[in-house]
Amino acid sequence: MTNAPQKRVRHIDIDFTLKRVFQKPNFRPLQREIITAALDGEDVFLQAATSFGKSLCFQLPAIIDYGITIVVSPLLALMNNQVAALRRAKIVVATINGTTPHDVKMAVLEDLQCGHPRTRLLYVTPEYCAMDHFRRILRIVYQQRQLSRIAVDEAHCISEWGHDFRKSFEGLSFFRREFPDVPIMCCTATATARVREDIINTLELDALRLKLFTMTTVRNNLHYEVRFKSDDADHYDDFLKWLRAIYTRRSSRPVRATQLETRRERIENVSGIIYTWFRKDCDSLAARLCDDGIGAKPYHAGLSTEAKDDHLAGWVANKQGYDVIVATTAFGMGIDKEDVRFVVHWQLPKSFEGFYQEAGRAGRDGKCSACILYYSREDRDRLATTMARENARKSNKTASGGLSPQAIHRAKSLQALVQYCESTSTCRHKLICQYFGENTVPECDYACDWHKDGNSLAMTKDRRLASEEWCSTQREAGAYDDEYD
Numbered sequence: 247m248t249n250a251p252q253k254r255v256r257h258i259d260i261d262f263t264l265k266r267v268f269q270k271p272n273f274r275p276l277q278r279e280i281i282t283a284a285l286d287g288e289d290v291f292l293q294a295a296t297s298f299g300k301s302l303c304f305q306l307p308a309i310i311d312y313g314i315t316i317v318v319s320p321l322l323a324l325m326n327n328q329v330a331a332l333r334r335a336k337i338v339v340a341t342i343n344g345t346t347p348h349d350v351k352m353a354v355l356e357d358l359q360c361g362h363p364r365t366r367l368l369y370v371t372p373e374y375c376a377m378d379h380f381r382r383i384l385r386i387v388y389q390q391r392q393l394s395r396i397a398v399d400e401a402h403c404i405s406e407w408g409h410d411f412r413k414s415f416e417g418l419s420f421f422r423r424e425f426p427d428v429p430i431m432c433c434t435a436t437a438t439a440r441v442r443e444d445i446i447n448t449l450e451l452d453a454l455r456l457k458l459f460t461m462t463t464v465r466n467n468l469h470y471e472v473r474f475k476s477d478d479a480d481h482y483d484d485f486l487k488w489l490r491a492i493y494t495r496r497s498s499r500p501v502r503a504t505q506l507e508t509r510r511e512r513i514e515n516v517s518g519i520i521y522t523w524f525r526k527d528c529d530s531l532a533a534r535l536c537d538d539g540i541g542a543k544p545y546h547a548g549l550s551t552e553a554k555d556d557h558l559a560g561w562v563a564n565k566q567g568y569d570v571i572v573a574t575t576a577f578g579m580g581i582d583k584e585d586v587r588f589v590v591h592w593q594l595p596k597s598f599e600g601f602y603q604e605a606g607r608a609g610r611d612g613k614c615s616a617c618i619l620y621y622s623r624e625d626r627d628r629l630a631t632t633m634a635r636e637n638a639r640k641s642n643k644t645a646s647g648g649l650s651p652q653a654i655h656r657a658k659s660l661q662a663l664v665q666y667c668e669s670t671s672t673c674r675h676k677l678i679c680q681y682f683g684e685n686t687v688p689e690c691d692y693a694c695d696w697h698k699d700g701n702s703l704a705m706t707k708d709r710r711l712a713s714e715e716w717c718s719t720q721r722e723a724g725a726y727d728d729e730y731d
């Protein structure tokens with residue numbers, strides 16, 4: 247006998263729930279098939295582009311099915327954002343994480359064990375799933391046949407983080423071992439074949455029985471561009487000129503200007519995110535932009551909670567003075583702001599996956615948006631040096647001597663991103679597809695710098711990047727040996 251909620255022959259109109267609860271007129275392609283597989287009790291691996299609508303694929307079954315869905319989510323902002331959106335739709339949903347007050351936590355855990363929990367979805371961290379008291383409660387829920395499904399959101403984190411600095415991801419195999427008949431759904435936007443295999447193995451899923459849905463990573467509305475720089479020149483003016491040109495275009499076309507006026511939109515409300523490596527850069531860059539009349543705010547872990555909340559809320563609400571957020575990595579994950587018109591990487595991101603995820607915050611409304619990456623060979627060498635140092639530290643610790651598969655993956659991912667930046671002979675969309683193992687050649691309607699003007703791309707690269715000879719002499723002189731993490 248199984249303890250998971252019994253699957254019944256359903257005559258449920260999932261279209262009705264989509265419209266009534268989620269207020270969406272139609273499913274996006276494949277959402278119906280994924281949701282049906284989930285409702286049929288299958289394990290599902292869902293890989294689809296950023297902003298595809300993956301959350302709906304476990305949220306809708308959670309509302310229809312008996313019992314409770316446990317959502318394992320690695321980022322606090324992501325949990326809070328989804329919980330807030332579900333509450334707005336009047337769905338009984340809860341989260342337990344480091345910031346949950348004790349009495350709220352107790353009330354949720356009590357509801358869980360009551361035999362018929364009201365909570366439809368409970369969002370928790372992998373760390374919380376590793377706790378004995380929570381596992382004890384889950385066993386009770388399971389015995390009461392109320393454990394409906396486990397959803398692992400941003401599942402690539404299992405592979406990226408799980409093997410070293412967030413070990414609790416590895417413990418998620420507990421779900422399959424203890425509750426073998428409770429279906430599991432994994433969602434991610436970024437998984438190479440190796441990462442996918444790693445996730446499946448870590449969760450101890452049966453790869454042969456799993457329903458695998460892999461959709462293209464292509465985002466046709468994103469315009470990818472690499473801008474070359476070197477330590478010799480400050481790229482601030484280049485960016486400012488680019489942003490001001492957008493303002494000018496918005497104000498100089500009479501039809502556009504009238505449209506904005508009718509909608510009471512400000513000319514300079516071009517919402518964007520700039521990602522930088524360091525907290526101090528977030529502060530100084532935001533201040534510099536403000537001095538030049540651009541509404542910009544920093545966002546990083548060193549700010550007070552009040553400042554962070556204020557900057558985020560102002561940016562989400564398109565408030566004057568909050569048009570651009572300058573943040574360290576991972577900002578915006580789970581924040582479903584649909585009108586982000588640009589994402590700029592001020593320096594080279596640390597991984598291909600990180601780049602794709604962060605760039606994917608742009609244009610979630612389907613409208614054209616820009617993704618600019620400022621690349622220099624000096625930054626490349628700095629990241630490589632930092633990575634080598636980290637690897638040395640870790641192998642010292644484990645005394646294994648060699649590099650772990652994860653360290654090798656990280657190095658390959660950075661290398662692939664460097665190749666992406668250095669390339670002046672291929673469409674950027676195609677390079678992204680290739681990295682994620684897709685064979686299809688995406689349509690690119692001048693939506694990348696190479697398609698727009700490949701010749702000038704090659705020429706600016708030659709002009710602006712430091713030469714390899716120069717970089718290697720600098721490397722030998724130890725110029726990149728400082729801590730860049």
Ligand SMILES: Nc1ncnc2c1ncn2[C@@H]1O[C@H](COP(=O)(O)OP(=O)(O)OP(=O)(O)O)[C@@H](O)[C@H]1O
Nearest residue numbers: 270272273274296297298299300301302435582606
């Ligand atoms: N069928 C649908 N019709 C209209 N909008 C939808 C539909 N499904 C999802 N959405 C909307 O699409 C947006 C993106 O959804 P979601 O946040 O789940 O993306 P995601 O696939 O998890 O992306 P990411 O990996 O970037 O976080 C949300 O605003 C969501 O409400």
